[in-house]
Amino acid sequence: xxxxxxxxxxxxxxxxxxxxxxxxxxxxxxxxxxxxxxxxxxxxxxxxxxxxxxxxxxxxxxxxxxxxxxxxxxxxxx
Amino acid sequence: xxxxxxxxxxxxxxxxxxxxxxxxxxxxxxxxxxxxxxxxxxxxxxxxxxxxxxxxxxxxxxxxxxxxxxxxxxxxxxxxxxxxxxxxxxxxxxxxxxxxxxxxxxxxxxxxxxxxxxxxxxxxxxxxxxxxxxxxxxxxxxxxxxxxxxxxxxxxxxxxxxxxxxxxxxxxxxxxxxxxxxxxxxxxxxxxxxxxxxxxxxxxxxxxxxxxxxxxxxxxxxxxxxxxxxxxxxxxxxxxxxxxxxxxxxxxxxxxxxxxxxxxxxxxxxxxxxxxxxxxxxxxxxxxxxxxxxxxxxxxxxxxxxxxxxxxxxxxxxxxxxxxxxxxxxxxxxxxxxxxxxxxxxxxxxxxxxxxxxxxxxxxxxxxxxxxxxxxxxxxxxxxxxxxxxxxxxxx
Amino acid sequence: xxxxxxxxxxxxxxxxxxxxxxxxxxxxxxxxxxxxxxxxxxxxxxxxxxxxxxxxxxxxxxxxxxxxxxxxxxxxxxxxxxxxxxxxxxxxxxxxxxxxxxxxxxxxxxxxxxxxxxxxxxxxxxxxxxxxxxxxxxxxxxxxxxxxxxxxxxxxxxxxxxxxxxxxxxxxxxxxxxxxxxxxxxxxxxxxxxxxxxxxxxxxxxxxxxxxxxxxxxxxxxxxxxxxxxxxxxxxxxxxxxxxxxxxxxxxxxxxxxxxxxxxxxxxxxxxx
Numbered sequence: 001x002x003x004x005x006x007x008x009x010x011x012x013x014x015x016x017x018x019x020x021x022x023x024x025x026x027x028x029x030x031x032x033x034x035x036x037x038x039x040x041x042x043x044x045x046x047x048x049x050x051x052x053x054x055x056x057x058x059x060x061x062x063x064x065x066x067x068x069x070x071x072x073x074x075x076x077x078x
Numbered sequence: 079x080x081x082x083x084x085x086x087x088x089x090x091x092x093x094x095x096x097x098x099x100x101x102x103x104x105x106x107x108x109x110x111x112x113x114x115x116x117x118x119x120x121x122x123x124x125x126x127x128x129x130x131x132x133x134x135x136x137x138x139x140x141x142x143x144x145x146x147x148x149x150x151x152x153x154x155x156x157x158x159x160x161x162x163x164x165x166x167x168x169x170x171x172x173x174x175x176x177x178x179x180x181x182x183x184x185x186x187x188x189x190x191x192x193x194x195x196x197x198x199x200x201x202x203x204x205x206x207x208x209x210x211x212x213x214x215x216x217x218x219x220x221x222x223x224x225x226x227x228x229x230x231x232x233x234x235x236x237x238x239x240x241x242x243x244x245x246x247x248x249x250x251x252x253x254x255x256x257x258x259x260x261x262x263x264x265x266x267x268x269x270x271x272x273x274x275x276x277x278x279x280x281x282x283x284x285x286x287x288x289x290x291x292x293x294x295x296x297x298x299x300x301x302x303x304x305x306x307x308x309x310x311x312x313x314x315x316x317x318x319x320x321x322x323x324x325x326x327x328x329x330x331x332x333x334x335x336x337x338x339x340x341x342x343x344x345x346x347x348x349x350x351x352x353x354x355x356x357x358x359x360x361x362x363x364x365x366x367x368x369x370x371x372x373x374x375x376x377x378x379x380x381x382x383x384x385x386x387x388x389x390x391x392x393x394x395x396x397x398x399x400x401x402x403x404x405x406x407x408x409x410x411x412x413x414x415x416x417x418x419x420x421x422x423x424x425x426x427x428x429x430x431x432x433x434x435x436x437x438x439x440x441x442x443x444x445x446x447x448x449x450x451x452x453x454x455x456x457x458x459x460x461x462x463x464x465x466x467x468x469x470x471x472x473x474x
Numbered sequence: 475x476x477x478x479x480x481x482x483x484x485x486x487x488x489x490x491x492x493x494x495x496x497x498x499x500x501x502x503x504x505x506x507x508x509x510x511x512x513x514x515x516x517x518x519x520x521x522x523x524x525x526x527x528x529x530x531x532x533x534x535x536x537x538x539x540x541x542x543x544x545x546x547x548x549x550x551x552x553x554x555x556x557x558x559x560x561x562x563x564x565x566x567x568x569x570x571x572x573x574x575x576x577x578x579x580x581x582x583x584x585x586x587x588x589x590x591x592x593x594x595x596x597x598x599x600x601x602x603x604x605x606x607x608x609x610x611x612x613x614x615x616x617x618x619x620x621x622x623x624x625x626x627x628x629x630x631x632x633x634x635x636x637x638x639x640x641x642x643x644x645x646x647x648x649x650x651x652x653x654x655x656x657x658x659x660x661x662x663x664x665x666x667x668x669x670x671x672x673x674x675x676x677x678x679x680x681x682x683x684x685x686x687x688x689x690x691x692x693x694x695x696x697x698x699x700x701x702x703x704x705x706x707x708x709x710x711x712x713x714x715x716x717x718x719x720x721x722x723x724x725x726x727x728x729x730x731x732x733x734x735x736x737x738x739x740x741x742x743x744x745x746x747x
Contacts, residue, residue, distance in 0.1 A: 005476040010494060014501030014688075019696045020660075037500065056513060056662045059505025059695075060495050061478040089739075090746035118567045120560075139742035144567040144735055149593040153560035156553070160532070160564025163551055164572060168564065186554055300489070313549040314569055316527035318485070320544050321551040331490035332544050333497075339490070 002050060003066045004042040010062035013037030017054035017063055023047040026054065091140030096275045103240040103267045104129035107171070107197060107260070108137055109275075110244035114283055117143040117166040120157035122150055122176060125209045126264040127199040130171035151176035155183035158194040162187075163321060165286075165312035167248055171197035173264075174215050175206065178222065184257055185223035188347065189323040191308065193251035193286065195244070197260040199267045200429075202456045210456050211264040213377055213429035217436075219259050220407045226344055228351040230358060231259040231407040233376040237271045243404070249284035250358065255307050256351060261406060263429065265378040265458055286310055289317065302343075303328030306350050352408050359410035362402040363417055365391060369399030371472055372418060372446075373425040374438055376403040378458055383427055386464035394465075396472055406434065411441040418445050423471055427452035427459050480512040483547045493544050501695020503659040503685025504538040504577070504606045510662055511575060511604060514669035524673075529573045530565060534558040534587060536579040537613050537687075538606035556586030559594040562601050563731075570600070570732035573673055580607040580621040584640050588620075595649035595678045600730040602672035602679045605642060608687035616690030628690075642682050647724050652677035654724040658684045658702040661720070668722070677730045684718070 004025070011033060018026045018040050025048045029041035040063075042048070050068045094109040101109075107130055108116075119138055121131035131147070138145045143166075148154040154170045161168040172180065177198045187194055198219070202212040215222070219231040230250050234243045243260060251258040289299050289309040296317045302308050308328075311317030324332045325340045351358065365387065366372070375383040380402040390396040401417060403410065424446045426435040432451040439449045450471045452459065486494040498505045518524040529548050533539035535555035542550040553561045562574045583591050583605050594601065610628060611617040618628040618635050621642065626635045643654050653675045655668045665683060672679030684706065686698030693701070705717055712719035 003476050007478070010478075012495065012500035014695045016501055016506075016695055016699070019699075053662070055478060056509060056666075057506055057659075058478070058509060059498065059500075059502050061480050061484065061509060062495070064476040064478045066476065067479075088743075090743045092746075118564060120564065120567070136742070139735075139739045140746060142739055144732075144739075146563065146567060146731075148560060148563075149589055152557065153563075153590050153593070156557045156560035157564035157567065159553070160551065160561035160566075161568040162564070163549075163561075164530075164565040164568035166564075166568035168568070182554060183557075312569075313530050313565055314527055314572055315549075317549070318547050319549050320485075320542065320546060321553075322543055323552070323554075324543065326544075327488075327490035329488040329490050330544050331488045331493060333493055334491040 001066070002045055002048050004045060004048060005064045006039050006041070007062045008033040008039060010060045011037060011039050012060055013039060014059060015040065016057050016059065020053050020057045022051065022053065023049060089140060089142040091137065093278060094275050096277050099273045099275060100270060101237065101273055102129065103237045103262070103269050105133050106237045106240040106273050107244045108133040110241040111169050111195070111248065112137060112141060113278065113281060114245045114248035115167045116169055118158070118161035118168040119143070119145045119170065120148050120154045120161070120168070121170050122148055122154045122172065124173045124176045126201060126267055127171040127173045127197065129267065130197060130199070151179040152183065155180040155196065159183065159187055159190070159192050162192045162194050163313055167193070169195040169197065171199060173199045173201045174203050174212070177215055177218065181223045184229065185225055185227060186323045187257040188223065188227035188229055190321045191255040191302065192257065193255055194257050195247045195251055195260060196257060197262060200261065200263045208456055209264070211378070211429060211458060212456060213263060213379070213433070216261060216406055216430070217433045219261050227347055228408055229257050229259065230254065230351065230405070231261050233403060233406050234260065234262050234266055235376070235378055235380040235402065236266065237269055237273050240266060241273055241275070245281060245283070249282065252284045252286050253307070254351060254354070254358065255310055261377070263378050290315070300328045301330045302326060306346065355408040355410060356412060359405035359408055359413060361410050361413050361417070362404055364400045366399040366417055368397050370397040370421060371423045371425065372399040372401060372421050373427070373468070374401045374403065375427050376406060376434065379427050379429060382459050382461045382464060385461040386468060389461060389465050390468050394469065396468065398468065403434065409437045409441070411437065414438070414441045415445065418442060421446045423447065424449045425452060425468060425471060426450070427454065427464060429454050429456070429458065431455070480509060480516065483512050483516070484545055485547055488544065496545055497540060498537055499689045501686065501688045502537065503608060503683065503687070504541060506659045506662070507538065507577070507604050507606050507665070507683050507685070508541050510665040511669050514666045514673070518670060518673060524573065528571055529575065531575050531577065532558045532562045532565070533577040534582040536582045536611070538577045538579045538604070539582060541577050556582055557590060558582070559587065559590040559599070559601070563594065563599050566600060566732055574601045575673070576601055576603045578603060578605050579612070580605065580609060580642065581611045581619045584620045584642055584645070592645070592649035595646055595651040595680070597731040598650060598652055598677040598728060600676050600678070600732060602669060603681060604669070605680065605682045606685045607642065607682050608685045609639070610687060610690055612687050612690060616687070643680065643723050646680040650678070651680045652725070652727050653679040655722045656682040656684065656720045658699070658706055658720060659686060660699050660703060675727055676733065677727060
């Protein structure tokens with residue numbers, strides 16, 4: 001089961017994760033946080049390959065994706 | 079850690095031996111610093127302070143310490159802060175123009191409560207001025223850095239003082255987690271005279287107060303808290319210390335700004351030094367028991383000042399007392415007031431146009447009839463000249 | 475709740491209140507550089523056996539320098555504008571085993587810090603510098619910087635910039651840095667690898683990251699990151715392209731200053747025997 005969690009306290013709605021996801025899993029949503037930022041939401045979790053690219057490029061450490069199994073997950077960050 | 083590394087390696091450097099020596103003030107300063115535990119020296123050449131740097135470059139590696147000549151005074155002073163944060167006792171020496179350049183770093187080290195020692199071998203200004211002697215930086219010592227923030231400044235008057243007060247400067251810097259300035263003059267740095275070194279185990283060396291020794295764990299550590307002088311963790315000890323010079327809370331936090339938190343930050347820095355002025359500041363005095371006038375001076379002027387006071391007492395029968403400010407800042411106002419009941423005239427000879435005369439006047443305003451400044455530019459007052467001015471001043 | 479893996483290294487809150495999210499703007503390249511650097515350091519600690527307590531982060535003043543203020547669960551020093559390098563020099567003189575990472579910006583490093591920049595490289599001090607270059611002074615409102623492109627309109631060049639910019643990597647090479655690379659924020663994997671190489675290099679490692687500044691460029695973060703892609707080219711294809719080369723630009727390892735000072739200590743002690 002893949003979890004894609006966006007922290008509403010840290011996300012600033014910059015959309016970099018949306019742009020970088022190679023599988024277009026994330027899209028802007030109408031969800032607005034306390035600071036007035038529109039949060040992204042995963043619209044196609046099945047397409048997620050757990051590459052962790054969104055996690056790596058986020059300027060605010062605001063997104064987390066279930067890592068791949070130990071030997072697999074290292075490949076994403078060699 | 080540096081200390082363990084040094085114990086494991088064998089360095090052949092030897093401290094100056096107990097007994098009598100004949101050497102220059104600059105050299106005595108470095109020997110004192112080595113005894114105090116100096117491990118990092120960063121300097122920049124400037125007359126008349128370069129000799130201190132040269133002695134350090136030769137002696138420090140003998141003890142496994144590290145010396146570097148930096149690209150300017152700003153980086154020399156900045157290097158001291160980084161070294162101190164990593165656990166080393168660090169020092170530099172400069173002269174007045176370089177001292178001006180170091181003010182931002184001094185302000186920074188007050189706010190971050192970083193122990194370090196800066197020697198200012200004063201020379202006349204403004205601008206390039208000249209390369210001889212002066213006491214023109216004594217106000218800059220306290221007020222040259224931007225912002226409210228007290229610090230400690232000592233004024234040596236002899237080669238013996240260059241040795242002893244350098245050690246005291248390091249001790250004060252560690253005890254109060256503060257930069258300490260050694261406000262010396264070209265006269266003293268370049269003077270050669272006797273130095274008497276006591277048995278080394280009688281010399282007190284103060285170490286840093288560490289959170290580990292107080293049983294404080296990294297999770298509970300408050301880098302600007304626990305006590306009025308906060309314990310200081312070094313880089314590399316796992317305490318995750320974040321040094322900041324923005325207004326901060328005890329836990330080092332710089333968000334959630336409030337005027338209340340701001341004032342608390344600044345007021346604690348003041349209480350730490352000014353609130354402990356009677357413990358920190360030292361004065362020396364002679365002939366005060368029956369004095370009708372008093373001469374207050376500091377630095378090398380104390381040498382001729384004491385001569386002049388003895389002469390006017392013995393030859394002219396004037397009941398003159400003598401006070402020497404060993405510590406310029408924090409200004410020992412209460413100590414001065416306790417030493418003097420009432421006098422007619424306070425004489426203040428300085429190698430400037432009158433700087434310490436201001437806090438002296440403020441302190442003794444109600445205890446004297448007049449304060450007479452005795453300015454001298456770029457030269458030490460001669461005893462004869464002082465005697466002449468005293469006779470003139472006491473005649474009216 | 476699943477948390478971002480690098481929050482392990484962040485002081486999210488302290489006794490005086492929340493510290494995260496950091497104060498940088500939405501889509502800031504400096505925030506990304508923090509993320510990449512933490513990934514590199516995390517790898518070195520978990521896979522490479524590096525000791526976490528030896529890492530020290532030092533910064534000057536500016537947006538990228540803000541990263542070391544009160545966020546990091548590492549030793550850090552948020553120092554003076556332009557002076558992070560001499561502070562780092564001092565720390566290394568006291569303890570050469572420290573792994574020092576510097577966050578700086580183009581103004582901090584090349585304007586006020588220019589003198590210290592060139593001397594730290596000349597000395598080959600063992601530091602890894604992340605220079606977040608957005609071509610302007612972000613924190614103070616977007617003023618012109620020594621790296622601003624010609625003709626740009628900024629608050630202090632309202633009639634257009636008449637100056638030419640530094641090539642920071644060429645400056646670093648001329649000054650003597652032993653490892654130099656340049657990337658854009660849209661190259662996360664390359665930057666992570668470069669940071670690891672920089673830390674492993676015992677000497678001055680300069681990593682320039684061309685970054686977006688969405689607020690002062692009046693663009694969205696993604697638009698701005700794409701603009702950086704347009705003006706850069708991989709170094710192997712740079713000749714004749716008129717674009718800025720990115721990639722590994724220089725690697726000439728040689729002994730660091732502290733390594734060389736060991737010979738000074740030896741000589742000083744031999745002379746006493």
